[in-house]
Amino acid sequence: MKRTSTPRRHRTAIAAALACAAAFGTVATATGAQAAAPQHTAKAETPYVINHYGEENADKGKAERSPANLVLSEFTSAQALHWKQWDAKKAVATGKVTGAWCLDTCLDKPLKATVTLSDPKTVHGKKVYSSFTVKLAGGNGAYDSEDLKGKQPLATS
Structure with missing residues:
Protein backbone atom coordinates (compact mmCIF):
# COMPACT_ATOMS: atom_id res chain seq x y z
CA MET A 1 0.00 0.00 0.00
CA LYS A 2 1.33 3.37 -1.04
CA ARG A 3 1.34 6.09 1.62
CA THR A 4 0.23 9.60 0.68
CA SER A 5 1.44 12.61 2.57
CA THR A 6 -1.05 14.48 4.76
CA PRO A 7 -0.81 17.77 2.82
CA ARG A 8 -1.51 15.90 -0.43
CA ARG A 9 -4.58 14.17 1.10
CA HIS A 10 -5.85 17.56 2.28
CA ARG A 11 -5.38 19.07 -1.18
CA THR A 12 -7.20 16.11 -2.75
CA ALA A 13 -10.08 16.37 -0.25
CA ILE A 14 -10.33 20.13 -0.80
CA ALA A 15 -10.28 19.67 -4.58
CA ALA A 16 -13.03 17.04 -4.33
CA ALA A 17 -15.12 19.32 -2.11
CA LEU A 18 -14.69 22.23 -4.51
CA ALA A 19 -15.65 20.03 -7.46
CA CYS A 20 -18.81 18.95 -5.60
CA ALA A 21 -19.62 22.55 -4.70
CA ALA A 22 -19.13 23.63 -8.32
CA ALA A 23 -21.38 20.82 -9.55
CA PHE A 24 -24.03 21.68 -6.93
CA GLY A 25 -23.81 25.35 -7.85
CA THR A 26 -24.42 24.54 -11.50
CA VAL A 27 -27.47 22.43 -10.63
CA ALA A 28 -28.77 25.06 -8.17
CA THR A 29 -28.29 27.84 -10.72
CA ALA A 30 -30.11 25.88 -13.42
CA THR A 31 -32.93 25.05 -11.00
CA GLY A 32 -33.13 28.68 -9.84
CA ALA A 33 -33.25 29.97 -13.42
CA GLN A 34 -35.99 27.52 -14.23
CA ALA A 35 -37.97 28.54 -11.14
CA ALA A 36 -37.55 32.23 -11.97
CA ALA A 37 -38.95 31.75 -15.49
CA PRO A 38 -42.58 32.84 -15.80
CA GLN A 39 -45.02 30.00 -15.40
CA HIS A 40 -47.90 30.12 -17.86
CA THR A 41 -50.36 27.84 -16.19
CA ALA A 42 -54.09 28.10 -15.73
CA LYS A 43 -53.52 28.45 -11.97
CA ALA A 44 -51.48 31.64 -12.48
CA GLU A 45 -54.35 33.22 -14.43
CA THR A 46 -57.06 32.10 -12.02
CA PRO A 47 -58.36 35.00 -9.89
CA TYR A 48 -58.11 35.33 -6.15
CA VAL A 49 -60.75 36.62 -3.77
CA ILE A 50 -59.81 39.25 -1.19
CA ASN A 51 -60.96 37.70 2.07
CA HIS A 52 -61.44 39.72 5.27
CA TYR A 53 -62.48 36.67 7.29
CA GLY A 54 -60.77 36.27 10.66
CA GLU A 55 -59.20 38.75 13.03
CA GLU A 56 -55.81 38.64 11.30
CA ASN A 57 -57.38 39.58 7.92
CA ALA A 58 -60.09 41.98 9.09
CA ASP A 59 -58.32 45.22 8.12
CA PHE A 75 -73.26 42.56 6.37
CA THR A 76 -72.81 39.00 5.02
CA SER A 77 -70.35 36.15 5.46
CA ALA A 78 -70.21 32.54 4.29
CA GLN A 79 -68.83 29.46 6.04
CA ALA A 80 -68.21 25.78 5.24
CA LEU A 81 -67.85 26.60 1.55
CA HIS A 82 -67.43 23.69 -0.88
CA TRP A 83 -66.14 25.07 -4.17
CA LYS A 84 -67.55 23.37 -7.27
CA GLN A 85 -65.92 25.76 -9.74
CA TRP A 86 -62.99 28.20 -9.59
CA ASP A 87 -61.80 29.41 -12.97
CA ALA A 88 -60.86 32.53 -14.93
CA LYS A 89 -64.47 33.78 -15.15
CA LYS A 90 -66.24 32.73 -11.97
CA ALA A 91 -66.17 30.68 -8.79
CA VAL A 92 -69.19 28.82 -7.41
CA ALA A 93 -69.60 27.24 -3.96
CA THR A 94 -72.30 25.87 -1.72
CA GLY A 95 -72.17 26.52 2.00
CA LYS A 96 -73.82 28.40 4.83
CA VAL A 97 -74.51 32.13 4.98
CA THR A 98 -75.15 34.49 7.87
CA GLY A 99 -75.71 38.20 7.92
CA ALA A 100 -76.74 41.20 9.93
CA TRP A 101 -80.05 40.93 8.05
CA CYS A 102 -80.93 37.55 9.65
CA LEU A 103 -79.34 37.63 13.12
CA ASP A 104 -82.53 36.58 14.91
CA THR A 105 -82.87 33.44 12.81
CA CYS A 106 -79.48 32.55 11.33
CA LEU A 107 -76.82 33.44 13.90
CA ASP A 108 -76.88 29.97 15.46
CA LYS A 109 -78.23 28.21 12.38
CA PRO A 110 -76.69 29.64 9.16
CA LEU A 111 -78.73 29.40 5.97
CA LYS A 112 -77.81 27.06 3.12
CA ALA A 113 -76.81 29.00 0.01
CA THR A 114 -74.93 29.07 -3.27
CA VAL A 115 -72.29 31.79 -3.55
CA THR A 116 -70.98 32.91 -6.95
CA LEU A 117 -67.94 35.16 -7.40
CA SER A 118 -67.47 36.88 -10.77
CA ASP A 119 -66.19 39.84 -12.76
CA PRO A 120 -62.43 39.40 -12.28
CA LYS A 121 -60.27 42.48 -12.60
CA THR A 122 -56.63 43.29 -11.92
CA VAL A 123 -55.93 45.19 -8.70
CA HIS A 124 -52.35 45.92 -7.57
CA GLY A 125 -51.06 43.40 -10.13
CA LYS A 126 -53.34 40.54 -8.99
CA LYS A 127 -56.44 39.28 -10.72
CA VAL A 128 -59.31 39.24 -8.20
CA TYR A 129 -63.05 38.66 -8.36
CA SER A 130 -64.98 41.92 -7.93
CA SER A 131 -68.63 40.79 -7.60
CA PHE A 132 -70.70 38.20 -5.75
CA THR A 133 -74.22 36.81 -5.73
CA VAL A 134 -75.93 34.81 -2.99
CA LYS A 135 -78.89 32.52 -3.60
CA LEU A 136 -80.44 31.00 -0.49
CA ALA A 137 -81.53 27.36 -0.81
CA GLY A 138 -85.12 28.22 0.21
CA GLY A 139 -85.22 31.38 -1.90
CA ASN A 140 -84.22 34.90 -0.95
CA GLY A 141 -87.77 36.24 -0.55
CA ALA A 142 -87.97 35.84 3.23
CA TYR A 143 -85.15 38.36 3.74
CA ASP A 144 -84.99 41.96 2.60
CA SER A 145 -81.27 42.46 2.15
CA GLU A 146 -79.30 44.24 -0.56
CA ASP A 147 -76.73 41.41 -0.49
CA LEU A 148 -79.44 39.00 -1.67
CA LYS A 149 -80.63 41.16 -4.59
CA GLY A 150 -78.56 40.19 -7.61
CA LYS A 151 -74.91 40.95 -8.22
CA GLN A 152 -73.16 42.96 -5.49
CA PRO A 153 -69.66 44.49 -5.26
CA LEU A 154 -66.97 42.44 -3.54
CA ALA A 155 -63.94 43.93 -1.75
CA THR A 156 -60.94 43.99 -4.09
CA SER A 157 -58.29 45.28 -1.69
Whole structure:
Protein backbone atom coordinates (compact mmCIF):
# COMPACT_ATOMS: atom_id res chain seq x y z
CA MET A 1 0.00 0.00 0.00
CA LYS A 2 1.33 3.37 -1.04
CA ARG A 3 1.34 6.09 1.62
CA THR A 4 0.23 9.60 0.68
CA SER A 5 1.44 12.61 2.57
CA THR A 6 -1.05 14.48 4.76
CA PRO A 7 -0.81 17.77 2.82
CA ARG A 8 -1.51 15.90 -0.43
CA ARG A 9 -4.58 14.17 1.10
CA HIS A 10 -5.85 17.56 2.28
CA ARG A 11 -5.38 19.07 -1.18
CA THR A 12 -7.20 16.11 -2.75
CA ALA A 13 -10.08 16.37 -0.25
CA ILE A 14 -10.33 20.13 -0.80
CA ALA A 15 -10.28 19.67 -4.58
CA ALA A 16 -13.03 17.04 -4.33
CA ALA A 17 -15.12 19.32 -2.11
CA LEU A 18 -14.69 22.23 -4.51
CA ALA A 19 -15.65 20.03 -7.46
CA CYS A 20 -18.81 18.95 -5.60
CA ALA A 21 -19.62 22.55 -4.70
CA ALA A 22 -19.13 23.63 -8.32
CA ALA A 23 -21.38 20.82 -9.55
CA PHE A 24 -24.03 21.68 -6.93
CA GLY A 25 -23.81 25.35 -7.85
CA THR A 26 -24.42 24.54 -11.50
CA VAL A 27 -27.47 22.43 -10.63
CA ALA A 28 -28.77 25.06 -8.17
CA THR A 29 -28.29 27.84 -10.72
CA ALA A 30 -30.11 25.88 -13.42
CA THR A 31 -32.93 25.05 -11.00
CA GLY A 32 -33.13 28.68 -9.84
CA ALA A 33 -33.25 29.97 -13.42
CA GLN A 34 -35.99 27.52 -14.23
CA ALA A 35 -37.97 28.54 -11.14
CA ALA A 36 -37.55 32.23 -11.97
CA ALA A 37 -38.95 31.75 -15.49
CA PRO A 38 -42.58 32.84 -15.80
CA GLN A 39 -45.02 30.00 -15.40
CA HIS A 40 -47.90 30.12 -17.86
CA THR A 41 -50.36 27.84 -16.19
CA ALA A 42 -54.09 28.10 -15.73
CA LYS A 43 -53.52 28.45 -11.97
CA ALA A 44 -51.48 31.64 -12.48
CA GLU A 45 -54.35 33.22 -14.43
CA THR A 46 -57.06 32.10 -12.02
CA PRO A 47 -58.36 35.00 -9.89
CA TYR A 48 -58.11 35.33 -6.15
CA VAL A 49 -60.75 36.62 -3.77
CA ILE A 50 -59.81 39.25 -1.19
CA ASN A 51 -60.96 37.70 2.07
CA HIS A 52 -61.44 39.72 5.27
CA TYR A 53 -62.48 36.67 7.29
CA GLY A 54 -60.77 36.27 10.66
CA GLU A 55 -59.20 38.75 13.03
CA GLU A 56 -55.81 38.64 11.30
CA ASN A 57 -57.38 39.58 7.92
CA ALA A 58 -60.09 41.98 9.09
CA ASP A 59 -58.32 45.22 8.12
CA LYS A 60 -56.17 44.36 5.11
CA GLY A 61 -57.73 41.20 3.74
CA LYS A 62 -55.85 38.30 2.20
CA ALA A 63 -55.77 37.11 -1.41
CA GLU A 64 -57.01 33.52 -1.37
CA ARG A 65 -58.36 30.84 -3.65
CA SER A 66 -61.17 28.51 -2.57
CA PRO A 67 -61.42 29.67 1.06
CA ALA A 68 -63.59 27.67 3.47
CA ASN A 69 -64.90 30.90 5.04
CA LEU A 70 -65.40 34.22 3.26
CA VAL A 71 -66.57 37.73 4.13
CA LEU A 72 -68.77 38.83 1.25
CA SER A 73 -69.67 42.30 2.56
CA GLU A 74 -69.87 44.21 5.81
CA PHE A 75 -73.26 42.56 6.37
CA THR A 76 -72.81 39.00 5.02
CA SER A 77 -70.35 36.15 5.46
CA ALA A 78 -70.21 32.54 4.29
CA GLN A 79 -68.83 29.46 6.04
CA ALA A 80 -68.21 25.78 5.24
CA LEU A 81 -67.85 26.60 1.55
CA HIS A 82 -67.43 23.69 -0.88
CA TRP A 83 -66.14 25.07 -4.17
CA LYS A 84 -67.55 23.37 -7.27
CA GLN A 85 -65.92 25.76 -9.74
CA TRP A 86 -62.99 28.20 -9.59
CA ASP A 87 -61.80 29.41 -12.97
CA ALA A 88 -60.86 32.53 -14.93
CA LYS A 89 -64.47 33.78 -15.15
CA LYS A 90 -66.24 32.73 -11.97
CA ALA A 91 -66.17 30.68 -8.79
CA VAL A 92 -69.19 28.82 -7.41
CA ALA A 93 -69.60 27.24 -3.96
CA THR A 94 -72.30 25.87 -1.72
CA GLY A 95 -72.17 26.52 2.00
CA LYS A 96 -73.82 28.40 4.83
CA VAL A 97 -74.51 32.13 4.98
CA THR A 98 -75.15 34.49 7.87
CA GLY A 99 -75.71 38.20 7.92
CA ALA A 100 -76.74 41.20 9.93
CA TRP A 101 -80.05 40.93 8.05
CA CYS A 102 -80.93 37.55 9.65
CA LEU A 103 -79.34 37.63 13.12
CA ASP A 104 -82.53 36.58 14.91
CA THR A 105 -82.87 33.44 12.81
CA CYS A 106 -79.48 32.55 11.33
CA LEU A 107 -76.82 33.44 13.90
CA ASP A 108 -76.88 29.97 15.46
CA LYS A 109 -78.23 28.21 12.38
CA PRO A 110 -76.69 29.64 9.16
CA LEU A 111 -78.73 29.40 5.97
CA LYS A 112 -77.81 27.06 3.12
CA ALA A 113 -76.81 29.00 0.01
CA THR A 114 -74.93 29.07 -3.27
CA VAL A 115 -72.29 31.79 -3.55
CA THR A 116 -70.98 32.91 -6.95
CA LEU A 117 -67.94 35.16 -7.40
CA SER A 118 -67.47 36.88 -10.77
CA ASP A 119 -66.19 39.84 -12.76
CA PRO A 120 -62.43 39.40 -12.28
CA LYS A 121 -60.27 42.48 -12.60
CA THR A 122 -56.63 43.29 -11.92
CA VAL A 123 -55.93 45.19 -8.70
CA HIS A 124 -52.35 45.92 -7.57
CA GLY A 125 -51.06 43.40 -10.13
CA LYS A 126 -53.34 40.54 -8.99
CA LYS A 127 -56.44 39.28 -10.72
CA VAL A 128 -59.31 39.24 -8.20
CA TYR A 129 -63.05 38.66 -8.36
CA SER A 130 -64.98 41.92 -7.93
CA SER A 131 -68.63 40.79 -7.60
CA PHE A 132 -70.70 38.20 -5.75
CA THR A 133 -74.22 36.81 -5.73
CA VAL A 134 -75.93 34.81 -2.99
CA LYS A 135 -78.89 32.52 -3.60
CA LEU A 136 -80.44 31.00 -0.49
CA ALA A 137 -81.53 27.36 -0.81
CA GLY A 138 -85.12 28.22 0.21
CA GLY A 139 -85.22 31.38 -1.90
CA ASN A 140 -84.22 34.90 -0.95
CA GLY A 141 -87.77 36.24 -0.55
CA ALA A 142 -87.97 35.84 3.23
CA TYR A 143 -85.15 38.36 3.74
CA ASP A 144 -84.99 41.96 2.60
CA SER A 145 -81.27 42.46 2.15
CA GLU A 146 -79.30 44.24 -0.56
CA ASP A 147 -76.73 41.41 -0.49
CA LEU A 148 -79.44 39.00 -1.67
CA LYS A 149 -80.63 41.16 -4.59
CA GLY A 150 -78.56 40.19 -7.61
CA LYS A 151 -74.91 40.95 -8.22
CA GLN A 152 -73.16 42.96 -5.49
CA PRO A 153 -69.66 44.49 -5.26
CA LEU A 154 -66.97 42.44 -3.54
CA ALA A 155 -63.94 43.93 -1.75
CA THR A 156 -60.94 43.99 -4.09
CA SER A 157 -58.29 45.28 -1.69
